[in-house]
Amino acid sequence: MGLTLSWLSVIILIPLAGLFLKSFELSPEQFWAILASRRTLNALRVSFGLAFAAACVNLVMGSIIVWALVRYRFPGRRLFDAIVDVPFALPTAVAGVALTALFAEKGWLGAPLAALGIKVAFTPVGIFVAMIFIGIPFVVRTVQPVLQDLDPEIEEAAGSLGASRWQTIIRVILPSLAPALLTGLALAFARAVGEYGSVIFIAGNLPNVSEIAPLLIVIRLSEFRYADATAIAVVMLVVSFLIIFAVNRLQRWAQSRIPAR
Amino acid sequence: MTIEVRNLIKKFGSFAALDGVDLKVDNGELLALLGPSGSGKTTLLRIIAGLDWPDSGDVSFNGEDALAQGARERHVGFVFQHYALFRHMTVFENVAFGLRVQPRAVRKDEATIRARVKELLDLVQLDWLADRYPSQLSGGQRQRIALARALAIEPRILLLDEPFGALDAKVRKELRRWLRSLHHEINVTSIFVTHDQEEALEVANRVVVMDKGRIEQIGSPDDVYESPASAFVHGFIGESIELPVQVDGGVVRLGDRQLPLAADGLVPGASKLFVRRHDMLVGPPGSGAFEGAVQHVRNFGPVQRAEVALSGGETIEIDAPRDRELRAGDTIGLEPRRYRIFAG
Numbered sequence: 001m002g003l004t005l006s007w008l009s010v011i012i013l014i015p016l017a018g019l020f021l022k023s024f025e026l027s028p029e030q031f032w033a034i035l036a037s038r039r040t041l042n043a044l045r046v047s048f049g050l051a052f053a054a055a056c057v058n059l060v061m062g063s064i065i066v067w068a069l070v071r072y073r074f075p076g077r078r079l080f081d082a083i084v085d086v087p088f089a090l091p092t093a094v095a096g097v098a099l100t101a102l103f104a105e106k107g108w109l110g111a112p113l114a115a116l117g118i119k120v121a122f123t124p125v126g127i128f129v130a131m132i133f134i135g136i137p138f139v140v141r142t143v144q145p146v147l148q149d150l151d152p153e154i155e156e157a158a159g160s161l162g163a164s165r166w167q168t169i170i171r172v173i174l175p176s177l178a179p180a181l182l183t184g185l186a187l188a189f190a191r192a193v194g195e196y197g198s199v200i201f202i203a204g205n206l207p208n209v210s211e212i213a214p215l216l217i218v219i220r221l222s223e224f225r226y227a228d229a230t231a232i233a234v235v236m237l238v239v240s241f242l243i244i245f246a247v248n249r250l251q252r253w254a255q256s257r258i259p260a261r
Numbered sequence: 262m263t264i265e266v267r268n269l270i271k272k273f274g275s276f277a278a279l280d281g282v283d284l285k286v287d288n289g290e291l292l293a294l295l296g297p298s299g300s301g302k303t304t305l306l307r308i309i310a311g312l313d314w315p316d317s318g319d320v321s322f323n324g325e326d327a328l329a330q331g332a333r334e335r336h337v338g339f340v341f342q343h344y345a346l347f348r349h350m351t352v353f354e355n356v357a358f359g360l361r362v363q364p365r366a367v368r369k370d371e372a373t374i375r376a377r378v379k380e381l382l383d384l385v386q387l388d389w390l391a392d393r394y395p396s397q398l399s400g401g402q403r404q405r406i407a408l409a410r411a412l413a414i415e416p417r418i419l420l421l422d423e424p425f426g427a428l429d430a431k432v433r434k435e436l437r438r439w440l441r442s443l444h445h446e447i448n449v450t451s452i453f454v455t456h457d458q459e460e461a462l463e464v465a466n467r468v469v470v471m472d473k474g475r476i477e478q479i480g481s482p483d484d485v486y487e488s489p490a491s492a493f494v495h496g497f498i499g500e501s502i503e504l505p506v507q508v509d510g511g512v513v514r515l516g517d518r519q520l521p522l523a524a525d526g527l528v529p530g531a532s533k534l535f536v537r538r539h540d541m542l543v544g545p546p547g548s549g550a551f552e553g554a555v556q557h558v559r560n561f562g563p564v565q566r567a568e569v570a571l572s573g574g575e576t577i578e579i580d581a582p583r584d585r586e587l588r589a590g591d592t593i594g595l596e597p598r599r600y601r602i603f604a605g
Contacts, residue, residue, distance in 0.1 A: 162359055
């Protein structure tokens, strides 16, 4: 108990407290001025907006992947199951370089897309793609165990009670998975907001267009504008904290209804 | 509703789960499908429910082809061994599910649904649990809720797959009696699957004994117990003494000893002699068809169970009344009051 608390304090709480203290060096007016500047707002908008969009895409595609992995037996299933973890394991910079090469105008995917007039690398679309890439395992790995636990018999039960396939999905399967789906969504979102390594390679990093908040923090630091950096960091911290808090509440809500068996 | 099943065949790979099954179920019957695991009883039940499809054969309800319909259209109540309740719904919503998913044209209004669910919860005597979640119930309660849920759609047929299989012995006994009286009350054609002979004999009007994808015997509980149609049924239902015998030239031999048993109408060759444990009467040495030495005696209430080594070397267990105490070491004569001999 004592050890846990001390360790958590040293590793997590003290650095966070330091961050807040640093931001108090600014007066409230200065603080708001930094946040309200066009460049900061755009960076935050790019980070949170694209992260949320990417998390939503991951929610849908992740659910489909999970369904296939759990419910079907096909050749190479275990291989695909392992591939899901690649974005977890890959150093993010490697992922960034790989994605950039792939989507650059001469890349395997970039060239055909460029022919269609779609530019991915060095635009916000590139950030979006990178965020999807790094977020997918969060949805898959959160939902997978819950779906495995879900007895196929309940679908048969719903069917024999007269429910159509669609009613079975909407009324039985999705509500049973909902807590896990929401948790997966939140985790994928949190990860995408904080993502730095893989994004900066593909983003192009144009201020106000494709500049993410973590990059702006790094830029401010390199300009020795520490207070500015901390102010942005505090906003990101608060949002992240709210997300984690929401995830916790969701899990507790889910457990109160469906205790672990 | 009558159910008729004709020449049903279902294979899983090379394993024949059903190997030509014919069965007629009368309106209002409570029928038990009894057999060891792998005998095909659950497969038969699932095909009747529309949860599985046969490779060939027919299923009809009241003369109309049931295989043309999916599970959803068949209007069959199905109760699963592991309840299959919806974990995220209250007991009330579980029972109401079948009413809420009806097509809009025939769906009842909310007040009617609530009244119907209340009525069903009263029927299974669990109305006080309406707001709980399934995880907060005991196994026996869950199974009763599963039954109420299945009854909500006013099924034409009720099918129960090992309904008491996951419950402990005491709860099972209570629920058996309860199921029989419930069936008496609602009188819907019902089939339940079990591997527990006591359950089948106690609850059902008729028992279907299955083995290896085939029906061995169909009959009343008395029929299958008193006049088993095959060696399998005799061995599976009730506790039997089984002895390998040889039938030839109108005599029955056990080893090299000739037994004074009638062999009329028996097929010559290797056969099996079956005697119920309590049908082996004990007499003084030299009397009866067999002679043996008592090895052990244990008392079970009104009977004593004795392990007896026959003079030919075989060991059997008999149940004898307590009026004549047996002791280890006694030599006794044994006469089968009733017996059956099956070829094979």
